Amino acid sequence: MSASGTDVVLETRELAKEFKGFVAVNKVSLKVRRGQIHALIGPNGAGKTTFFNLLTKFLPPTSGTILYCGEDITSEGPAQTARRGVVRSFQISAVFPHLSVLENVRVALQRSLGTSFYFWRSEKSLNRLNDRAMQLLAEVGLEEFAKAETADLSYGRKRALELATTLALEPELMLLDEPTQGMGHEDVSRVTNLIKKLSANRTVLMVEHNMKVVSLIADTISVLQRGSVIAEGPYAEVSRNPQVVEAYMGTTDGALGGTH
């Protein structure tokens, strides 16, 4: 770790958000380190999604600072921050059910390149686009489904496709809000492995309720309760913290303590 802090991709300093006097995010100071999978956990209503909304500039903070690679980006707009590579999945990357799997990735690529329609009419550029789309499908293990209609994919594979459309935006920091929500056991482990794989040359900040997933892939966990960070560290440490067990599970023999 360098003293200049270049290992920190994203940092918040006393970041706060109030809704008409209600403090949803309470002076959160958090550092996300390059190459890590950083999980944000906490009970319902703790402020996790609001925190994400502050990072993507969907909401303006009441006070505090957001730094990206050491630069203050608090007051820049959502598009500018997205262009830096701060990309949120599962919210902005809706897939079109009646397009093929490949077409969905092509749409995402075209959108991210913002190139004019006429450019894509040349066969050469269309082939390049197809090649890149196939590469992205291969990354998420959907190569063999390229021609399938998106509506026919299983739920877990749809989420994998959403990840591919997010990758089209070339994220440096991926923000995932509950990526395994609503999934069956098989899809959960497929998406967990996928996130682990995709994190190899990126940084991931994820909100995740499934403690099995968190214990398997998160390098660092921050626990949010009523808008404040109450604990931070690796799973083994955080899961033994009595305040966390109490706050998160409301019991000392909840899932946090017994994931295996």
Ligand SMILES: Nc1ncnc2c1ncn2[C@@H]1O[C@H](COP(=O)(O)OP(=O)(O)OP(=O)(O)O)[C@@H](O)[C@H]1O
């Ligand atoms: N736009 C808003 N206006 C008023 N209150 C809001 C708004 N958005 C969120 N809140 C409140 O802020 C608190 C935090 O909500 P948030 O959605 O960030 O929680 P969360 O940790 O993501 O919860 P969950 O685990 O249920 O997704 C909640 O009490 C919520 O009702």
Ligand SMILES: [Mg+2]
């Ligand atoms: Mg939420």
